[in-house]
Amino acid sequence: MSKVRSAPDFVIIFATLFLLGIGIVMVYSASAIVAQKAPFNDPYFFAKRQLIFALLGITAMYVTMNIDYWVWKQWAKPGFYASIGLLILVLIVGIEVNGSKSWLGFGAFGIQPGEFAKLGVVAFLARWLSDNQKQIVLFRKGLVPALAIPLVCFALIMLQPDLGTGTVLMGTAVVMIFASGAKISHFAALGMVGVAGFIGLILSAPYRIKRITSFLDPWSDPLNTGYQIIQSLYAIGPGGLLGLGLGQSRQKHLYLPEPYNDFIFSIVAEELGFIGGTLILLLFLLLLWRGMRTAITAPDLFGSLLALGIIGMIAIQVVINIGVVTGMFPVTGITLPFLSYGGSSLTLMLTGVGVLLNISRFSR
Numbered sequence: 001m002s003k004v005r006s007a008p009d010f011v012i013i014f015a016t017l018f019l020l021g022i023g024i025v026m027v028y029s030a031s032a033i034v035a036q037k038a039p040f041n042d043p044y045f046f047a048k049r050q051l052i053f054a055l056l057g058i059t060a061m062y063v064t065m066n067i068d069y070w071v072w073k074q075w076a077k078p079g080f081y082a083s084i085g086l087l088i089l090v091l092i093v094g095i096e097v098n099g100s101k102s103w104l105g106f107g108a109f110g111i112q113p114g115e116f117a118k119l120g121v122v123a124f125l126a127r128w129l130s131d132n133q134k135q136i137v138l139f140r141k142g143l144v145p146a147l148a149i150p151l152v153c154f155a156l157i158m159l160q161p162d163l164g165t166g167t168v169l170m171g172t173a174v175v176m177i178f179a180s181g182a183k184i185s186h187f188a189a190l191g192m193v194g195v196a197g198f199i200g201l202i203l204s205a206p207y208r209i210k211r212i213t214s215f216l217d218p219w220s221d222p223l224n225t226g227y228q229i230i231q232s233l234y235a236i237g238p239g240g241l242l243g244l245g246l247g248q249s250r251q252k253h254l255y256l257p258e259p260y261n262d263f264i265f266s267i268v269a270e271e272l273g274f275i276g277g278t279l280i281l282l283l284f285l286l287l288l289w290r291g292m293r294t295a296i297t298a299p300d301l302f303g304s305l306l307a308l309g310i311i312g313m314i315a316i317q318v319v320i321n322i323g324v325v326t327g328m329f330p331v332t333g334i335t336l337p338f339l340s341y342g343g344s345s346l347t348l349m350l351t352g353v354g355v356l357l358n359i360s361r362f363s364r
Contacts, residue, residue, distance in 0.1 A: 005068070009290050012291065012356060016061075016338065020057075020058075020350075023264075024050055027340075030259040034254070054350075057346050057351065058350060060347060064355045064358060065354040065357040065361075073302050076126070077124060086117070088156065100161060100162050102114055111343070114166075115348045116344065117156075117169065119313075121153050121169055125305070126305035126306040129146060129177065129180040129305055130300070132146075137181060142182065143177065147190070150169055157169065163332055164332035164333040167334075176305055218327065227257075231257075231266075232251075232324075232325045234256075235250075235251035235270040241274050242272075243276055261340050262336070264340050265336055291311030294307045294359050295307035306355065307360075311356065
């Protein structure tokens with residue numbers, strides 16, 4: 001392809017690195033109390049590991065930023081098959097954490113194949129949709145095969161089970177398929193089937209029913225299913241306008257479970273207040289705006305859909321995570337991009353941003 005490569009979008013770089021920097025500081029602040037107790041015995045335990053993950057992710061971002069994005073079209077199919085292979089492998093030899101077999105362990109570290117499957121599905125779906133653009137308006141030859149691609153990975157993820165990762169994956173896929181030109185009437189018909197299936201997934205597992213119940217009225221079971229949401233709200237409320245001050249959170253003192261992970265925004269709101277929380281949301285909006293701009297101005301359909309999938313994946317994850325910690329959505333176990341502790345999620349997100357940055361280098 002004869003495309004002229006220019007400088008990447010520095011606004012995307014700024015927003016990403018700013019969020020990452022805040023995340024490292026807040027992971028330390030939120031985890032120090034837990035980390036200084038046994039078996040860790042080191043208040044910097046989680047912060048040091050997050051810093052290592054961040055450096056690995058930044059390296060991956062730099063590398064992918066300098067690999068011309070259409071290379072991923074050639075590797076999309078092998079990457080998709082590799083994702084399926086890892087999802088099957090984790091069901092066989094995976095490590096079970098909190099009732100979900102989502103991790104493959106390698107020494108002191110582990111990877112979460114479901115996180116990498118999200119990027120694999122985005123790349124392969126962008127390739128399929130760009131190669132079959134005219135067929136997407138057809139139900140049987142267009143929409144059904146397009147939905148079959150993410151549904152394979154979704155089914156394997158639900159066997160773990162991991163409803164949060166599966167929801168982000170399918171939500172991202174639907175956004176990409178809709179943007180490629182699928183008919184609204186087809187989506188409406190399948191949407192009813194999807195809602196029925198989603199309700200079936202919830203009813204099939206008692207803990208999901210309890211999560212829905214606790215989301216609607218967490219105080220009906222304050223010591224069990226409603227505990228996390230209540231403690232999250234107890235953190236957000238006292239933060240007020242300016243917060244209690246960095247490091248001054250009360251809820252991280254073994255009240256809010258794993259405050260450095262899914263509920264890190266609660267600690268942000270408690271320590272940095274409304275202003276700190278708003279700053280983070282504005283940074284995400286800035287990243288979303290520039291990501292959408294990159295998708296709109298990409299030189300070809302594959303690049304446009306790939307950029308849309310990456311920024312859509314980030315946006316959906318942010319909306320769900322913030323919705324959970326503020327009591328608007330049920331607890332799903334989804335991390336907040338660039339801020340929550342976690343190697344697989346952070347590395348995956350930064351790798352995706354690198355691909356997005358490369359697309360921005362060719363934008364019109």
